[in-house]
Amino acid sequence: xxxxxxxxxxxxxxxxxxxxxxxxxxxxxxxxxxxxxxxxxxxxxxxxxxxxxxxxxxxxxxxxxxxxxxxxxxxxxxxxxxxxxxxxxxxxxxxxxxxxxxxxxxxxxxxxxxxxxxxxxxxxxxxxxxxxxxxxxxxxxxxxxxxxxxxxxxxxxxxxxxxxxxxxxxxxxxxxxxxxxxxxxxxxxxxxxxxxxxxxxxxxxxxxxxxxxxxxxxxxxxxxxxxxxxxxxxxxxxxxxxxxxxxxxxxxxxxxxxxxxxxxxxxxxxxxxxxxxxxxxxxxxxxxxxxxxxxxxxxxxxxxxxxxxxxxxxxxxxxxxxxxxxxxxxxxxxxxxxxxxxxxxxxxxxxxxxxxxxxxxxxxxxxxxxxxxxxxxxxxxxxxxxxxxxx
Numbered sequence: 574x575x576x577x578x579x580x581x582x583x584x585x586x587x588x589x590x591x592x593x594x595x596x597x598x599x600x601x602x603x604x605x606x607x608x609x610x611x612x613x614x615x616x617x618x619x620x621x622x623x624x625x626x627x628x629x630x631x632x633x634x635x636x637x638x639x640x641x642x643x644x645x646x647x648x649x650x651x652x653x654x655x656x657x658x659x660x661x662x663x664x665x666x667x668x669x670x671x672x673x674x675x676x677x678x679x680x681x682x683x684x685x686x687x688x689x690x691x692x693x694x695x696x697x698x699x700x701x702x703x704x705x706x707x708x709x710x711x712x713x714x715x716x717x718x719x720x721x722x723x724x725x726x727x728x729x730x731x732x733x734x735x736x737x738x739x740x741x742x743x744x745x746x747x748x749x750x751x752x753x754x755x756x757x758x759x760x761x762x763x764x765x766x767x768x769x770x771x772x773x774x775x776x777x778x779x780x781x782x783x784x785x786x787x788x789x790x791x792x793x794x795x796x797x798x799x800x801x802x803x804x805x806x807x808x809x810x811x812x813x814x815x816x817x818x819x820x821x822x823x824x825x826x827x828x829x830x831x832x833x834x835x836x837x838x839x840x841x842x843x844x845x846x847x848x849x850x851x852x853x854x855x856x857x858x859x860x861x862x863x864x865x866x867x868x869x870x871x872x873x874x875x876x877x878x879x880x881x882x883x884x885x886x887x888x889x890x891x892x893x894x895x896x897x898x899x900x901x902x903x904x905x906x907x908x909x910x911x912x913x914x915x916x917x918x919x920x921x922x923x924x925x926x927x928x929x930x931x932x933x934x935x936x937x938x939x940x941x942x943x944x945x946x947x948x949x950x951x952x953x954x955x956x957x958x959x960x961x962x963x964x
Contacts (some may be wrong), residue, residue: 601691606630608906622842631799631842633779635681636688636705641737643701643846644692651690653723658716662749670747677708686711686741689724691733695850697857700728703738704785710742717745718755721789724761725773731752734853736771743783756788763792772856774849777827777836795852796836797845798827806838827947 575926604615608630616627622642623632634642634786657674664670669897678684686708691700704711711717728735744752766773775793779802786806790796798804805825813820823829830836840848 590661604632605628606632609763611938624842629800629841631779631801632705633740634791635707635818636683638691639703640688640701642842643694643849645694648693648698649690650692651688652727653720654684656685656716656720656723658745659749659813660713661857663748663912664747664749666747666946673709674748681705682763683708685714685720687717689720691727691731693738694846694853695848697853698733699853700724700731700733701738701783702736704740706742706780709745709786711740712742712745712752713755713783715755716746718752718758721755721759725766726761729762729766729769729894734774734856735766736774736780736788736849737786739781740778741783741785741790743785744844753784756784760792761787765791767794768917772853774852777844778802780804781890782808791835795838797838797840797848798830798836799845800827800839800841802827804830824866839948841947844911896946896955 579653580617589804602615603612604618605612606628608625609628611625611627618632623638624630624632625632660669660671660674662670671814683705687702687704689700689702691698693699694701702721704717724737725735727733733909744756746752761852763773774795774797775790777790777796777798779788779799781804783806786804802826804827809820809824821829829835829911831839
């Protein structure tokens with residue numbers, strides 16, 4: 574018997590299932606990149622913040638993972654966790670909307686498509702909202718709009734920088750006009766945040782489209798985007814059919830929008846936290862802080878000046894009417910009071926080069942610009958006071 578035959582017989586006589594059993598490999602240890610098909614150990618991928626080390630493809634991340642990437646451990650405090658969408662229209666497509674909500678809540682362990690809260694990024698406390706595309710494509714319904722609005726109001730009240738990580742398919746059709754109303758509501762809250770001279774940075778990730786793009790995603794002081802993220806309002810095919818033109822292949826990508834001025838920077842995810850810390854630091858501690866402090870002082874001085882002039886105007890209007898009560902003017906006929914002040918306006922305007930020329934005055938009966946009237950009324954009131962003192 575040859576050695577070959579001996580090994581052949583040994584394999585035949587071996588019990589089936591002892592040595593030929595395949596080794597069990599747990600699922601979830603390896604990830605195949607959807608861009609370059611490279612196999613990467615999941616632990617290494619998470620260390621690289623879910624960015625493929627071979628092709629730099631940015632894999633979509635969940636809201637909890639994003640919060641972990643940006644916020645310091647132990648500092649996160651979620652806000653408005655109990656707010657969730659209902660079914661005001663009793664909407665039914667392939668299944669009732671209420672059943673669809675239950676399905677996604679069970680699948681994602683999320684209440685709705687956004688998670689909001691406060692925490693520390695580096696050493697700076699911020700207000701952060703992160704949309705999660707797993708929950709109905711991160712569509713914006715009433716709950717999403719309400720949570721964003723409350724987050725903005727919290728940031729404004731506490732004077733915090735605001736960051737929103739956007740990823741959405743747009744407004745949620747199952748809630749009809751109620752979802753579209755969130756565009757105006759969130760935009761109004763952000764405008765109040767801007768008037769308070771506070772920082773807002775949206776981060777556009779893949780994909781950011783529809784009503785989210787048309788509202789809060791494009792209202793930032795600085796708009797950042799992840800590489801190769803799709804950003805737009807409607808689909809490329811729809812636009813091509815509408816304008817009957819062929820669009821570039823890179824149309825609606827973050828790089829294309831950067832080139833055309835729609836976003837301010839395309840930042841890789843591995844550099845995002847440091848970039849945000851630098852921007853917030855400039856705003857809170859550096860140039861931005863001194864600039865906004867100077868503007869705030871100017872605003873307070875302007876308001877005090879306007880209040881002072883308004884008081885003089887009211888006093889003088891009361892003197893022109895001849896009616897006073899407890900030291901406060903009671904204007905019973907404003908037109909008569911303004912007509913009485915008219916003779917005092919011309920010499921004052923002629924003497925002051927900062928005021929409009931006398932030939933630009935309104936005719937009798939025409940509306941008077943109160944902004945121009947304030948200075949004249951103040952000087953007239955001083956003259957009247959001097960004359961009364963002399964008398």
